[in-house]
Amino acid sequence: MLPQLLANGLCAGALYAIVALGFGIIYRSTGVFHFAHGAIYTIAAYLTYLMLVATNIWWPVAVAVALLGAAFSGVLAELLVYRPIQKRRASPLAALIGSFGIYLFAVNLIALIAGNETKVLRPGVDITFEVGSVILTRFQLLGFATFVVTLVAFFLFKKSRLGRLLTAFSDNPALVEVLGWNASVIRIAIFAAGSLLAGISAIISVMDIGMDPHVGMSALLISAVAVVVGGVKLFEGAIVGGVVLGIVQSLVVWQFSVRWMDVFTFSILVLFLVLRPQGLLGKKVRLEEV
Amino acid sequence: MDLSRRTDNVPTLEVKHLSRFFGGVAAVNNVSIAFTPQRITALIGPNGAGKTTLFNLIGGYIAPTSGAILLGTGDLTTRKPWEIARLGIGRLFQDVRVFGKLTTLENIVVAFPNQVGEMFWQPIFQRAQMMKMERPNIERAQALLEFVTLADKANTVAENLSFGQQKLLAIARLLAMDAKILLLDEPASGVHPAVLDSVMDLMSRLVDQGKTIIFIEHNISVVLELAHWVYVLDDSEVVAFGLPDEVIHDRVTREAYLGV
Amino acid sequence: MNYLLHILVMIGIYLILTQSLNLVMGYTGLLSVCHAAFYGIGAYASTLLMTSWGVNFFVALIASIVISMLLSFVVSIPTLRLRGDYFVLGTLGFQAIIFGIMYNWISFTRGPYGIPGIPSPSLFGFVFDSPSSYVSLTTAFALLTVGFVYLITSSQFGRVLKTIREDEIASQAIGKDPLFFKTTSFALGAGVAAIAGSLYAGYMRYIDPTSFTIAESLFLITILAIGGSGNIKGPIVGTVILVVLPEVLRFLQIPDTVAPNIRMMLYALALILLVIYRPRGLAGEYGFE
Numbered sequence: 001m002l003p004q005l006l007a008n009g010l011c012a013g014a015l016y017a018i019v020a021l022g023f024g025i026i027y028r029s030t031g032v033f034h035f036a037h038g039a040i041y042t043i044a045a046y047l048t049y050l051m052l053v054a055t056n057i058w059w060p061v062a063v064a065v066a067l068l069g070a071a072f073s074g075v076l077a078e079l080l081v082y083r084p085i086q087k088r089r090a091s092p093l094a095a096l097i098g099s100f101g102i103y104l105f106a107v108n109l110i111a112l113i114a115g116n117e118t119k120v121l122r123p124g125v126d127i128t129f130e131v132g133s134v135i136l137t138r139f140q141l142l143g144f145a146t147f148v149v150t151l152v153a154f155f156l157f158k159k160s161r162l163g164r165l166l167t168a169f170s171d172n173p174a175l176v177e178v179l180g181w182n183a184s185v186i187r188i189a190i191f192a193a194g195s196l197l198a199g200i201s202a203i204i205s206v207m208d209i210g211m212d213p214h215v216g217m218s219a220l221l222i223s224a225v226a227v228v229v230g231g232v233k234l235f236e237g238a239i240v241g242g243v244v245l246g247i248v249q250s251l252v253v254w255q256f257s258v259r260w261m262d263v264f265t266f267s268i269l270v271l272f273l274v275l276r277p278q279g280l281l282g283k284k285v286r287l288e289e290v
Numbered sequence: 291m292d293l294s295r296r297t298d299n300v301p302t303l304e305v306k307h308l309s310r311f312f313g314g315v316a317a318v319n320n321v322s323i324a325f326t327p328q329r330i331t332a333l334i335g336p337n338g339a340g341k342t343t344l345f346n347l348i349g350g351y352i353a354p355t356s357g358a359i360l361l362g363t364g365d366l367t368t369r370k371p372w373e374i375a376r377l378g379i380g381r382l383f384q385d386v387r388v389f390g391k392l393t394t395l396e397n398i399v400v401a402f403p404n405q406v407g408e409m410f411w412q413p414i415f416q417r418a419q420m421m422k423m424e425r426p427n428i429e430r431a432q433a434l435l436e437f438v439t440l441a442d443k444a445n446t447v448a449e450n451l452s453f454g455q456q457k458l459l460a461i462a463r464l465l466a467m468d469a470k471i472l473l474l475d476e477p478a479s480g481v482h483p484a485v486l487d488s489v490m491d492l493m494s495r496l497v498d499q500g501k502t503i504i505f506i507e508h509n510i511s512v513v514l515e516l517a518h519w520v521y522v523l524d525d526s527e528v529v530a531f532g533l534p535d536e537v538i539h540d541r542v543t544r545e546a547y548l549g550v
Numbered sequence: 551m552n553y554l555l556h557i558l559v560m561i562g563i564y565l566i567l568t569q570s571l572n573l574v575m576g577y578t579g580l581l582s583v584c585h586a587a588f589y590g591i592g593a594y595a596s597t598l599l600m601t602s603w604g605v606n607f608f609v610a611l612i613a614s615i616v617i618s619m620l621l622s623f624v625v626s627i628p629t630l631r632l633r634g635d636y637f638v639l640g641t642l643g644f645q646a647i648i649f650g651i652m653y654n655w656i657s658f659t660r661g662p663y664g665i666p667g668i669p670s671p672s673l674f675g676f677v678f679d680s681p682s683s684y685v686s687l688t689t690a691f692a693l694l695t696v697g698f699v700y701l702i703t704s705s706q707f708g709r710v711l712k713t714i715r716e717d718e719i720a721s722q723a724i725g726k727d728p729l730f731f732k733t734t735s736f737a738l739g740a741g742v743a744a745i746a747g748s749l750y751a752g753y754m755r756y757i758d759p760t761s762f763t764i765a766e767s768l769f770l771i772t773i774l775a776i777g778g779s780g781n782i783k784g785p786i787v788g789t790v791i792l793v794v795l796p797e798v799l800r801f802l803q804i805p806d807t808v809a810p811n812i813r814m815m816l817y818a819l820a821l822i823l824l825v826i827y828r829p830r831g832l833a834g835e836y837g838f839e
Contacts, residue, residue, distance in 0.1 A: 093838040101821035108814040263650035269643040375725035387720035401724040407706030
């Protein structure tokens, strides 16, 4: 029983980790609490649906269109909303409110076009595989494999010159500009990459369990909790936080009930904010130094 | 408010073996200073020497790793910033920190301690008394604005003042809260030369009234003109102290501070 | 006619909600995302007192204020130490937790089934069960709330709140205890929100947790962001516009199936444009500039 639960948790957490990594990279490096990350997630989900169902196109093309659409939407949010707010040197909370506006707009536009009801891409029960003593579905395996690929790609990227640039930009954007890089181009790249990650997670998840216009909201909330749990200061924090959340949720469902999952998740958020704001990976921070 | 009245019985502010480490690195290391009351003490030293950290420690914004902060016979070491402010230790921040959306006058009136109307039920149940107390407070605030040469800016929103005027306002705010010991972090920096004279004149008038002034300053001529006593901090420690003339011309100071 | 009265009742209830959030967000600068939770706590507290204990509406109303204020400390004591984004996240967490409890503690709140048959408020034998009588009730409470918020903000108390909003560290430096004032402001906001919750329950005569979601909290913030906050008129302007706008859309004969989405898109557009070009909203004094 327990290995199966851990495996389920790990597979759910893998998808959380991917979307949370996108959110975490944007939050850590631009300071924008990207509420609209949830909308990007929804956009990717519905693009996939639209491509597969309406056009009946070959699936890799559908996936590519959805991912490009997600990245493009993220860049649009940066260009149309965050950049003008940032130019005013506004408080980060202004960007948060603007981001919430983007979320509302995008999600309601989707609902207007596609309707509020749940859409399903995969009828019936999924094919399953036996791995040792645990049984996993095709999409669980796909999700986990994608997670591993994402992880490898992320760590390779982090070691690269561009990855080091991203870290430097997160710590001190002004310095990177002094070194001759264009900060607004870097920000565009960050939003594109972060949104791409949201898209990847969204496509796998909704192909398996379907979608309604509000799927993005829970993905966003999970991302925010994962980033806090793992640690905001490190990009890896979102990955660890996502996986931990997936496993904890799986255990909560087992021990209590699926009904109490959200209450547990957000209690973990509050506990971390209060008792360990630096997250699992972060070094001890003293709030008074801020 | 009688601005010519002298402040008496100002207790001595003293730090003893005060240290603060940030992740193993000392920002302030075993500093012991007793600040002479009713005199102007200057803290000089290169950037990162620990001067502002020392102010943050005294003001209660960060906790010391070890050592003690004393005011007369009282111990300030574990007090909160607002408690320390109420005990008469006022702080001028390097970046001034006026309340941008409030008017110049409001910036000062709000700083008077223990006003009727600060508890949420008082504006409802003791409104008459609240209004009655407000009138003399506004008069006192206006007198303070005159004292710092900002009388004509009373109704200007603080964020529209120049940086130098904001410094004058912030000093007036310290007087409104009845601070007897003033910690001024670079009062002269970033200030227009004309306003600089007002700031320096204000500091000497305040010490004449019996206030204790401790200030951080990079401008050596300001230190030479105003300070009665100078401490040099370098690399988180006190490396020299004495009369301004002697210290500034001292070899150690020149090496640490001026790099010549 | 009844339809117009319904709109007036909703304006009254939302005025109470937005003015109480105004105290927290507009005057104290705290972007709280759990205001709807206190709205819900107020609604559930008075409903349960009325239906299970037979308590009179007005007694239940006062009790719900006290309960909501007490519970506000559970939220404020841990979260008010956090700054900026972390405070927002902390209140978001509590919003989700409180909603989750309302939704899942079925033996206490009946969860998703909701509580029907809530009695109409009655005072000395007069029962507020017609739309016109309820308008007078909500309007009276809305006026009381506006008066209350005006009185406590146009004062030394309000001035200290504004210093915290402008610069919390400087506020400490002049000898004010920000934690005390923030806790007080947050508790008052929660208490007033409970009035709105009680009035809502007594009006609808049925409540379920879906009226008190994160989305509702965000909607209240939207009203303040559009109308403005930090003064009395901002929230009034925002509330009237956002409560009446759906009816205007209906008047324009936009079909009911798409009207809610179009409405939300208009709100969203207004929110984005204002936060870029006019952060203090249409009539407010303060915005996250």
